[in-house]
Amino acid sequence: MKYKDLIKKMTLEEKASLMSGKDFWQTMDIERLGVNSIFLADGPHGIRKQAEAADHLGLNESLPATCFPTAATVANSWNTELGEKIGQYLGEEAVAQKVNVLLGPGINMKRDPLCGRNFEYFSEDPHHAGKMAAAYIRGIQSHGISACVKHFAVNNQEERRMSIDTIVDERTLREIYLTAFEIAVKEGNTKTVMSSYNMLNGAYTNENIHLMREILRDEWNYDGVVVTDWGGSNDRVAGLIAGNELEMPTTAGETNKEIVEAIRNNKIQEKFLDEAVDRLLDLVFNTEEVFKNPQKDFDVKEHHRVAQQVAEESIVLLKNEGNILPLKKDKKVAVIGDFAKQARYQGAGSSIVNPTILDNTLDCLEESELTNVGFEPGFERYGKKSKKKIEQACALAKKADVVLLYIGLDEATEAEGLDRQNMKIPQNQIDLIDTLYEVNPNIVAILSCGSAVEMPWIGKVKGLLHGYLSGQAGAKAMLRVMTGEVNPSGKLAETYPIRYEDTPAYHQFPGKEVSVEYREAMYIGYRYYDTANVNVLFPFGYGLSYTTFEYSDIEVNKDGVTFTIKNNGSVAGMETAQLYVGSKSEDIFRPNKELKGFVKVFLQPGESKSVTISFDERTFRYFNVKTNKWEVETADYNIMIGTSSADIRLEASIFVEGTGAVLPYDQDKLVSYYAGKPNKVGKEEFENLLGRKVPVSTWDRTKRLGYNDTIAQCQYAKGAFARFAFKLIKFSHWFLRKIGKRETANLIMMSVYHMPFRGMSRMTGGVINMSMLDGILMIVNGQFFKGIKHFLKERKKMLKVAKDIN
Template sequence: MTLEEKASLCSGGTMWTTKPIDRLGLPSITLTDGPHGVRMADPNSGLNGLNASLPATCFPTAPALAATWNLDLIREVGEALGQESQTHGVQILLGPGANLKRSPLGGRNFEYYSEDPLLSGSLAAAWIKGVQSKGVGASLKHFAANNQEWERMAGDSIVGPTALHEIYLRSFEIPVRLASPWTIMCAYNKVNGEFASQNKTLLTDILRDDWGYEGIVLSDWGAVDDRVKGVEAGLNLEMPSSGGYNDRKIVAAVQAGELEESILDQIVTDMVAITLQAHAGIPKDATFDEAAHHALARRVAAEGAVLLKNENATLPLSEKRDRSIAIIGEFAKRPRYQGAGSSQVNPTQLDNAFAELTDMLGSDLSLTFAQGYDWEGATTPEQLHEAEQVARVADHAIVFIGLPDSYESEGFDRASLELPEGHNQLVESVAAVSKRTTVLLMNGSPVAMPWIDQVDAIVEAYLGGQAGGGAIADILTGAVNPSGKLAETFPQRIEETPTYPNFPGRDRTVLYGEGVFIGYRHYDAKRLEPLFPFGHGLSYTTFELSELELSGKDIEADAGLELKVTVKNTGSREGAEVVQVYVGENDPEAPRPVRELKAFKKVFLKPGESQTVSLQLYRDAFEQYDAEREEWIVRSGEYTISVGRSSRDLPLESTVSVDGGKLPLPPLTPMSTFAEVERHPTGKPIYDNFIAQMQGDQPKLEDLNLSPDDYAAAKKARETMLVFLREIPLQKLVMLSQGAFTEEAMQGIIQAINSAESDSFSD
């Protein structure tokens, strides 16, 4: 290839394609959104694909997918998306989104799975495996620490090393290691001072060197800042086309000796490999079954619906009790079924809950409707009066509410947890006159529920995709027993969330001051009662968890641990329970989460049926990232294993003693303190000798003929000085000691201790 040809492969050719090299027979590839449906630009729209797309199945959005906690089902969705990608001629499908939900106000939370890295990463891996099983590449996004929409193209995410590795990178590491995505999309923002598109620490040191990633990295659309630095850092592809602007910069940098051509060669080699791999998987005359995919979307939406509250078995609807039903709310006929922004899909068809309920309930039951509010959530006295009238005479009122597009979208963050005021007014008005009231929520992220004690049942249907209306009917009528579990915490108040009042970060700085304490980790550490906890979800049947068994009580971390627990369906309906396993260190050296999700499994059981579930905990279930050592470690000690139905419903508990092996002490540096010298086994004698020398230069208090009070004061002063001395960095003591402690002495101490510690650990 010529230098110019190499550079041409480093950027897109159009909005959605890469550049071909006709001379070499190298074709272009097509990329398109998105995470819950193939948003393939309509070639006849004349709108460059941003506002019009070909019909495709609109599957439920990420929160609903995550609420299934069903990896096999998510893989099935991925397979369907891969098949539709083939049909539309797409080689790279831009998804899934593995960013974590740092705040419930994140504007793009409807594209992301969870607040927990294990759950998010596991779901992303299943999605990727499904898509790529069809010969279509996935694009894991947005790498990394991209958790707000405000100033998203300019903001700098300042994340400490422990939180970065344990939380924000872990949700990407899991799918990279388990599913090998063909591509990874870097984020717009900076991470610790450097744009993600040119962040060598992220794109090379961590992603490729530590995790062994072998695919390509592409930019989010318009995320490139300095293209030459991006090449050096490991960014293969800039999207979309820059009209040759950045290609020329790459050529000029190589010609000027500012960019090694060998680095460019590796970037281009990866691009060629992905291009050839993508074209090798293109089938001839690919098609997909629209009806089958719609049915799958309905099944997923139903399994992702979460029954939050169900007092006195209000749901499912009863033919004997609920002879007349009032359906109230615009969303019942005109559903909010997907998020707003780049991921919007043109559905092949669209169900609505009112029509589906009418079909399922037939003519035996009376079904009435009141609009309640307009599309933006505003209501009027006339609409409230109509809703009250139909609710008053009905046996059961079902109120459909949620968030309009204008409340949550890519491009901006939510202003508050609140629903439109008209929605709250409607619920309160109906609940005041209705015999029983169910609230059906359509939204992409948690909302406040000021009326929660006034209603009998609440179903969180999320943004359920094109078949969400049918899925809602399945849940309400009992055709499907709800089994969804929240993949995020619903807070009582925004003031109690982990990032309040610092979300979103402004002035181009986003300080992740909460560290690892996001989501349920925060609520547990602060002992706050959420509105609904992480992992929560009710069923129309009941389950019992019992007989927790561990494969050992004293284990080595590398050996792992097997858990067995018996799950029994003690109710009268077939249903599913999610067994959740949490691990917490009993006596941590520094503040740690009380417990963290480390394993889960969904179990389907018939009435009266029981099953013994086996789950495996590996070394990473006990690991934590040590910032001083810059590596993952396991601290030896006692760990509590908790098993249950949510992060706050954990009936089974046991402890295990874990041997993490010998930990190398962090190497000493000039900024190490004398306290750190003392903690090193080989440093203790050096420290004791130094203190003895210092004290030897001082007269003994006993020889000073002091009064008892003066003696006590002088002794206290010397002890305080010793404490002060212990916390002074060695280099500072060189400057403060006026020659008593030299730089040569300091370097001798550092070298002696570091070399002795290294030899000890290698032995």
Template sequence: MLKNQKLLEQLTLKEKALLMAGQGEWQTRAIKGKVKSIFLSDGPFGLRKQSGAGDHLGLNGSEPATCFPSSATLANSWDQEVGREVGRALGKEAQRLKVDQVLGPALNVKRNPRGGRSFEYYSEDPYLAGKMAAGMIQGLQENGTIATPKHLAVNSQETRRMASNSVVDERALREIYLTNFEIAVKEGQPKSIMSSYNEINGTYANEAKWLLTDTLRKDWGFAGYVVTDWGGDNDHVSGIKAGSNLAMPGLGVNAAEEVVKAVESGELSEAVLDQRVDELLTVILHAGQKPADDGFSWEKQHAVARDAAKKSLVLLKNQDQVLPLAAGTKVALVGDFAKTPRYQGAGSSLINSHDLESLLDTAKDYPIDLVGYARGCLRQGEIKSDLLEEAKALADKCDVYVANVGLDESAESEGLDRTNLAIPPCQAKLLEELAATGKPVVVVLSGGAAIELPWENKVSAILHEYLGGEAGPSAVWEVLTGKYNPSGRLAESYPLTEADIPFDNEFPEIKRNAYYKESIFVGYRYYETAGVKVKYPFGYGLSYTTFAYSNLTIDDQGVSLDVSNTGKVAGRETVQLYIGKKDSPLIRAKRELKGWTQVDLDAGETKRVAIPFDEYAFRYFDPNLGSWQEEKGRYQIMLGQNVDEILLTGEYDLKRGIVPEVKETSSYQKYREGKLLMVTDRDFEEIYGAKLPENRPAGKRELEWNDPLLEMANAKSWLGRAAAKWLARKIQESLDKSKPDLNFLFNYNMPFRAMTKMLGDTISRSMAEDILLIVNGHFWRGSGRLIRDYFQNNRKEKNDKDVQQ
């Protein structure tokens, strides 16, 4: 019997069908006298509850909220408790604003740092991403708020995000792109999860039964409900059959009628519909049951944001120990960001921050002598000689420059992938000019993902704040002045140049099929295996003190070792466990993160720490057997301060497991040695295990239902081509102002089918098909049908108003 059997028996078929889609932009459907509605809100690192009418694109203003550090920032803390604290604080704000469900955290793997939403994602490593997300989920749900990890799965680019097929081999799929979600689900126990827009090997994620039912529910034990990304419902009935519970935003009664007809025709079993409704009701009926926390205060929320930012700061360089700054140091503060901070990403996560700080405003609270501020250069664009000269003139007054530079808003946004890894040229020029004065330059770097640093050797210190949220500036001053010893470690690799990223010239894929040719070799797994040098390795971060490791012991339970603070000040060390198997016949990375621990030590203190072997330590996915296996034999156990700086090594014999059988082809050998630069489509096809879907050549053609609007550039109709050109121009205009317009970005990447998903009953499927007919060069026929179907849809809307709650 289903959990809510009695309630289900009271619902009509149409009412059950209505529950499978939302009611408006942010609420689930209410059934009068039977089922309440719950409110959902964007909120990976701060709530975005809109003040007026809801719209997913953020055109209307949102309520003031605390802006916490982005997920990419929090990951650098390597501290699950930091995630829990931020989650708890988010839950408090959700209660205050009567939000039942928060759409976050986002935890997709950073396949390429140029991914437009890399600032929202934790790491290039699935183990670290899953563990950090689990902490956030646990904290968020403590007071009854519903967490929604997203986007399941293999969601790696913003270009064509609603009409892209991720072509990925089975091992990479399981080991890289699903392990993060598996850990988050098993340890965090979220009550909801969001499916992604994209296809996975030809099937939309929201319609993949193997993913939503077999893997998510049966294998991982997920007991919540699945919600689509906004507009991500491709085929409503197929989604329900696969395991999807709620299509958002509200699709209107047209979608409900589609479900009713599917049940009546036998296409959809009512028992399956009942199962989906039951899973949804189980969460909705228990939402918001805990009493509100009457201890809310903006000051406490801001303090949580500051603490999280402080523990996530990464010191990348500290030449001649220029940091920490001594009391009374004469500081010249430079940079547009220092006055108008870059503290969050752009898109659906954009927060109306309640208490935004700046480096300039908070400098007075710390023991330095601020001798002046200069903008130095514009956020982006051309170099202004007068601004440069103003900044250089401060050299006569200061002991040190503190320059805040990085990626501006146009570089990182939902709906848009980065064009390169560089900061704007005017900012790089500013750093070079400041360095030429002979005064030490301390760079405070802002941005949500890896950045090229060709100017690194010209500056004395680099403190990376990532996107630190509203309290990031005071956290930065605490580290710069030595009030807090930096403890952050990079959650991603920093390549020497963008050209070092495997298959970077194919990212983002502008055609439908994106080939994940690097397979399991994402981030450090590639750099370490292939022997490619990087600027800063995964797990890297400096401290104001030094640490030593000794006395390693390894047994069946895990590893233990002594960690000593060999410096002069207290500090926190992050001990990282990596495991490799160099004699394996399998395609394997040289080493993989399999655990870590953090230890706080006073100067001269030693503590013994332990890191257990868990269920993920030795497993690999065997495509031939279709299951997780362990390879018996000898493993290399490595303890390090980062993936490249291993301080202790040992070996461990795993006596259980199998001896894998592999067919060693030339393609297989290329992958085993990490020689990705030699890998061809044919090589990847061999690893993929099937013929690769072909991408269509560019040129004018008939556009299809699932083609994004950007493809109108290839439309037969001049109207379509003109519309695509207009959209592209409007996007560029918004980027030139450093204010990415999500409205245009969303529409540019939206397929024709999504018109019916994002606008409820305003545009019926027939009307959207008529628009497609016009775009394909059939103006008069399409226009006539559009007028007819418009009036038919209007009449239908009026007749259906009595069933809308």
């Protein structure tokens, strides 16, 4: 241990006090020993350091900071150098605001398009997400502070996220859901990891020995700090044993006492606490070094320019019929769509940033050379139909050569804590498209949303630019792409299916009660569509340019693949070449192809470049569940270079000598997986893959409710008061949506309806302790007066203790 001598000077109580927060955002200090508090702040795409009352839901305004494009947006740049640059600027702003740990990036896989937090995650592919995350981390930590990669792990739905049990087989866990974290740890050298809320195969991730000790610590040799997601601690002692250093936010010392009592009662060895304290001290001392020097403010305008550059390189051109783009300077344009006036530029929840500057499309149009004949909102932002708005929009469209139509998803549809209900954009926007098409078919749609949507309307637009959630400078960036000042180079980091029913997890998303089963295994995203031959709207890696690129001269050897790219067009541009690998053997089921590398190159018109993508330790490996380790199968492998997963330009093959491991599967028992069509796997076949029985996925409606049951389960509680409270919550949610207060309604679902009872204690900073919660549960379980008496008694006891301390 690095700080053995310092730890010896601490009392048991002092050591335990370091294991949970001092308040909502700061760690505990020990003044007499020179151990200071450090500050943690949200910051996947901008610093969210709250100036007033703290919360984890983005309710209270934070200090101004640059709002960079979200991770889902930057993922489309496929540019790790750009990712590192964003990290550097985020790190600089964190230092300026005296933030020691920046809570990001988020790298959970996009298992399903409806996950409400997909806007905050990079990709459906672990290699892509891991490489982008490692770049961010290197940039952030170049300033001496810490990044915090999250949410570890397999947190792929927001509904019931604090209690859902994710059931996934070991191979899929390793290859799909942990690989990005492995890259972030090994190549990014992240100093902090955030554990997720959910359970994984029966144990909360924060207490999961297999995940936290055997994989993270032992296999990956991670020696940094693990922090809980806010309110994400279940059993504090079990978390400590698994290797969790820090519980956030504060529990006013309640869980510290649990640690002290466990050590004194010999339930846990004190060495576990000492190890955790040592790692936490290392984070504290290392991240406070930078603050010993005078801090300067960051250059707001320079950071804004960088945010614009990032947005420009992340915009994806999805359709360009008749080369309607770039727009000619002599064209008259009509700007239609509420998002042109009030941009949708970031997500909702804990990642909300208070931007330093916010570009507006209508203002930026005045600076461009386009002739704007006017603006009409065209639709109500939150879906209410308005015939008048459509009529006014159509009247304007008739006056223009080209309609610039700004559409997308609103802030209440994509939000932390909630999953989307469908993949559609609001019907009132589709109605607008249908009507506009009749009066002016020259429509260029500009889409703003953080995740995949269905596009049954795509035949009625000639141009389609997807900006995702492009940050505070996104409006100007989009206009520069439209006018040809910037040649679009973004490519999708997720597949766009034709309809939601085509998605591999359609029958298993989300888990509604106890658990969610990942029956599709590794076949998520393009791995499924390409293997099962399912047609998609836009494949993974897809994106158009104002120029064209030619691929040639592929050569493969044991170290990698080399080929040539030429810009055949008349304008300079950037192209992302993607390396996919597929095994020709049928002994072990695999997707047809998997991304194993990518590179982005800039080429002048007519210029050619030789490009090399190297193989690495992950290129040919698979996880063998019988040997319980990574193996390489002896086989011929297809080496494919493409502009997307569906557009392979060059192919070659290479023979690879494997490790000779025993075959892990009985093909006869895994027919769907070997056929590559696992979208309707039965329970028995999934259990054969898991190697065990799946748990019962529905609630036991006869049992007494406990700490980890949710408010939603009060609908069948024994206590009449609890059942009435449930009905009141349901009515409040319905009523708020009815009167248009959708964000408030969402808040009820997120922070009340799906909250486990223990969250009342873990998220209130000690206002309600676990003893008081016992009284609440007595009420819920039908012992109303006994519960009230117990609650008041424990509250009085807590207040007396607090008074004695003060």
